[in-house]
Amino acid sequence: MSRAWNFSAGPAALAEAVLKRAQAEMLDWNGSGASVMELSHRGKRFMELAAATERRLRRLLDIPSNYKVLFLQGGATQHFAQIPMNLAPEGGTADYIVTGIFSKKAASEAAFHVDARVAATSESTDFLTLPPRPAWRLNPQASYVHYTPNETIRGLEFHEIPDVGDVPLVADMSSNILGAPLDVSRFGMIYAGAQKNIGPSGLVLMIVRDDLLARPPRPIAKILRYAEQAANDSMLNTPNTWGWYLAGLTFEWIEQEGGLAAMAERNARKSAMVYDTIDGSNGFYRNDVERAARSRMNASFVLHDGALDSMFLAESEAAGFIGLKGHKAVGGMRASLYNAVSPAAVEALVQFMRDFAARHG
Amino acid sequence: MSRAWNFSAGPAALAEAVLKRAQAEMLDWNGSGASVMELSHRGKRFMELAAATERRLRRLLDIPSNYKVLFLQGGATQHFAQIPMNLAPEGGTADYIVTGIFSKKAASEAAFHVDARVAATSESTDFLTLPPRPAWRLNPQASYVHYTPNETIRGLEFHEIPDVGDVPLVADMSSNILGAPLDVSRFGMIYAGAQKNIGPSGLVLMIVRDDLLARPPRPIAKILRYAEQAANDSMLNTPNTWGWYLAGLTFEWIEQEGGLAAMAERNARKSAMVYDTIDGSNGFYRNDVERAARSRMNASFVLHDGALDSMFLAESEAAGFIGLKGHKAVGGMRASLYNAVSPAAVEALVQFMRDFAARHG
Structure with a gap:
């Protein structure tokens, strides 16, 4: 399995x-x-x-x-x-x-x-x-x-x-x-x-x-x-x-797992990994939400070229990721990072994002 | 298990x-x-x-x-x-x-x-x-x-x-x-x-x-x-x-399992087994619902002596039955006989009912 x-x-x-x-x-x-x-x-x-x-x-x-x-x-x-x-x-x-x-x-x-x-x-x-x-x-x-x-x-x-x-x-x-x-x-x-x-x-x-x-x-x-x-x-x-x-x-x-303090620490860490990857991508990925109000639970991002969206989704799916498609009302991508999403999953995601940017940047 | x-x-x-x-x-x-x-x-x-x-x-x-x-x-x-x-x-x-x-x-x-x-x-x-x-x-x-x-x-x-x-x-x-x-x-x-x-x-x-x-x-x-x-x-x-x-x-x-016709046949058979046991108990068990309107899904019954209720429940539970207690509004017993209740379960129940009546009748 x-x-x-x-x-x-x-x-x-x-x-x-x-x-x-x-x-x-x-x-x-x-x-x-x-x-x-x-x-x-x-x-x-x-x-x-x-x-x-x-x-x-x-x-x-x-x-x-x-x-x-x-x-x-x-x-x-x-x-x-x-x-x-x-x-x-x-x-x-x-x-x-x-x-x-x-x-x-x-x-x-x-x-x-x-x-x-x-x-x-x-x-x-x-x-x-x-x-x-x-x-x-x-x-x-x-x-x-x-x-x-x-x-x-x-x-x-x-x-x-x-x-x-x-x-x-x-x-x-x-x-x-x-x-x-x-x-x-x-x-x-x-x-x-x-x-x-x-x-x-x-x-x-x-x-x-x-x-x-x-x-x-x-x-x-x-x-x-x-x-x-x-x-x-x-x-x-x-x-x-x-x-x-x-x-x-x-x-x-x-x-x-250590209660809500542990969850908060983990969630802060997980979301920072995603936002850092977005912000460090030289504009390949972008999140336009007001910095101070970025969510720790849902990190949305768009690709610099919307034509890459379907490729990002297809490649991510092939690599074992699901649920990354953004809401139909706004498009783009979204990674939801709720408590049950492990730091290992987020590690894998940011690695994939970096690789994808390197291949298509 | x-x-x-x-x-x-x-x-x-x-x-x-x-x-x-x-x-x-x-x-x-x-x-x-x-x-x-x-x-x-x-x-x-x-x-x-x-x-x-x-x-x-x-x-x-x-x-x-x-x-x-x-x-x-x-x-x-x-x-x-x-x-x-x-x-x-x-x-x-x-x-x-x-x-x-x-x-x-x-x-x-x-x-x-x-x-x-x-x-x-x-x-x-x-x-x-x-x-x-x-x-x-x-x-x-x-x-x-x-x-x-x-x-x-x-x-x-x-x-x-x-x-x-x-x-x-x-x-x-x-x-x-x-x-x-x-x-x-x-x-x-x-x-x-x-x-x-x-x-x-x-x-x-x-x-x-x-x-x-x-x-x-x-x-x-x-x-x-x-x-x-x-x-x-x-x-x-x-x-x-x-x-x-x-x-x-x-x-x-x-x-x-054969669709709804098969379910109907099975449910008629299951409920008949329970009602026959009640009606054939010489008054040890009783169901007072109008005959023509007896439910094929829920067969309720009372014991001739309400003092036996708790004993019936305790012994039935010990014998591996659950859910036989009647609704609090009416008391007594109730056997619900929905589709997923197997004929084998009903066989076991009527056997238990007969044994219990023999022991306490």
């Missing part, structure tokens, strides 16, 4: 140790005589898994006790719609910071359910920069401020948590959660689709402060209310048990 | 052949050098998997061309809420046939989004019967009629598709889809949580007639609109790729 060097943006590489464990336990998990997928979520074994997984996440992120942890479904996109239903009253307003395609989509989906105001945007720079904090026009009456700490398509990342005063800060951390230590207490709500740094697609992790769950509910079905899910330990209906299980294995793997 | 005899109600047993295939392909699916979970849903390989999976389902169920097939998230419960948002106008009405805890919940969740009228209910018999069709008070102006062909908790099943005239019939088939051949053309919409007869939890299969997708949309986010999902081949956002993959493996397994 040969494993590819996987730089997919999401669904993305999982830790090989996690996959091997899932493989070994596929027909008989935890002595149950069944796969974890074949067992009731309300049975003793799965309930213990769920509780242990939450404890592990709380340890990793040092989550304060006044925050609930939820394991939901629907992808982050569904929560673009559900968040305003839960956090804002009908006719209420919310502020959106738009720094890329995902935060723009978050605002446009929310707009069906709240007066979603764009308080700041970097669309005029084609999302290659972050709008400077002093230029944000925040509304102190907003129900919340929403932003996307890492935009995967360009690879544009906030390296500081913005101060938005007393209005709760809501963050779509799909593509950078668990990539580094985080001060959860700065947020009202953090949510993340699992398929980048947590596990398989089809699972959404949510960390939400108690007072936001106490906001008066709109007349929406119970299944759409976060407070109901919190009161039912994310089991108002059958959860994605496989996703929850793999998230637990991933959290365990992160702990074994 | 020893596999248990798994009678769980859901998440439920998967075919062992499916699990073994998933196990073998865990680190390298389809020559990709990655798990299917680690690949983009928009990549060529996964797109082919998605298309092949849909084709296989269309063959199995002989789905007419004017029906779309969707692979969604959220569990059936989320769609209790989403169906009225999509099929009824604001201020519209819909009829609900209430024959158990799930259809009752479907109506109560829908009631936040439509005038959900109970057109018939068997709650007065504690859901042990089906309300006779002539007593249904259907509203010809309703946007749809919703029913639950199989109620898993009691094990109460419609063995005929009810005629509801020109109003579209909507069915939550979570617990009996693919258990037998089906005339899809009788329905406006069929939906099913995957975790009983399709695959792991976290996936919802939906089969919906084109004209229902053309109903004018409410002002809800795009991600909540079925028409948008249909227009985007269920990839408006990242789908549950692992669930989709396992559904495909399960459809393939069903075809290899």
Whole structure:
């Protein structure tokens, strides 16, 4: 069996140790005589898994006790719609910071359910920069401020948590959660689709402060209310048990690897390798994102001659790399460098990039 | 490794052949050098998997061309809420046939989004019967009629598709889809949580007639609109790729086993074995569901002396059976007999039941 060097943006590489464990336990998990997928979520074994997984996440992120942890479904996109239903009253307003395609989509989906105001945007720079904090026009009456700490398509990342005063800060951390230590207490709500740094697609992790769950509910079905899910330990209906299980294995793997500080150090090193290769290529490769906001999770680059794109992709694939094609909205290349992407994979990538440039430069 | 005899109600047993295939392909699916979970849903390989999976389902169920097939998230419960948002106008009405805890919940969740009228209910018999069709008070102006062909908790099943005239019939088939051949053309919409007869939890299969997708949309986010999902081949956002993959493996397994006619024959045989054992136990075991509506998927039973329940569960577990405890709402026992539960497992169960009765009768 040969494993590819996987730089997919999401669904993305999982830790090989996690996959091997899932493989070994596929027909008989935890002595149950069944796969974890074949067992009731309300049975003793799965309930213990769920509780242990939450404890592990709380340890990793040092989550304060006044925050609930939820394991939901629907992808982050569904929560673009559900968040305003839960956090804002009908006719209420919310502020959106738009720094890329995902935060723009978050605002446009929310707009069906709240007066979603764009308080700041970097669309005029084609999302290659972050709008400077002093230029944000925040509304102190907003129900919340929403932003996307890492935009995967360009690879544009906030390296500081913005101060938005007393209005709760809501963050779509799909593509950078668990990539580094985080001060959860700065947020009202953090949510993340699992398929980048947590596990398989089809699972959404949510960390939400108690007072936001106490906001008066709109007349929406119970299944759409976060407070109901919190009161039912994310089991108002059958959860994605496989996703929850793999998230637990991933959290365990992160702990074994040294926790979030170790991840942050590794991710900084990995992304520096790629950016150094780009910047040292004498213009063969280029990344136009504002230096201070380059993402540690997604390094995008274009080739000096777009005609080489298809050759880069074909040769990289032949050399055992997958997932390097940039998002269709921007083209070019993108190397996603999530936790499960090993330094060895990045070593191989930058070596390939240098060789390719030497051959075609 | 020893596999248990798994009678769980859901998440439920998967075919062992499916699990073994998933196990073998865990680190390298389809020559990709990655798990299917680690690949983009928009990549060529996964797109082919998605298309092949849909084709296989269309063959199995002989789905007419004017029906779309969707692979969604959220569990059936989320769609209790989403169906009225999509099929009824604001201020519209819909009829609900209430024959158990799930259809009752479907109506109560829908009631936040439509005038959900109970057109018939068997709650007065504690859901042990089906309300006779002539007593249904259907509203010809309703946007749809919703029913639950199989109620898993009691094990109460419609063995005929009810005629509801020109109003579209909507069915939550979570617990009996693919258990037998089906005339899809009788329905406006069929939906099913995957975790009983399709695959792991976290996936919802939906089969919906084109004209229902053309109903004018409410002002809800795009991600909540079925028409948008249909227009985007269920990839408006990242789908549950692992669930989709396992559904495909399960459809393939069903075809290899002889298709839905073979499943129906096997399920009839399996359920007859359990009901015959109950009925032939001289009252040691009892099933109080109306004979004509006994479920082929979930056979519930109580012991003549409730004090024996815990002993039955402990001894059955020691003998290698799991998932036999009845739903907390009704107590007693329940053997779920979905497609993946082998006749050999049912043989073992009825033998255990007879032995237990002999020892404690």
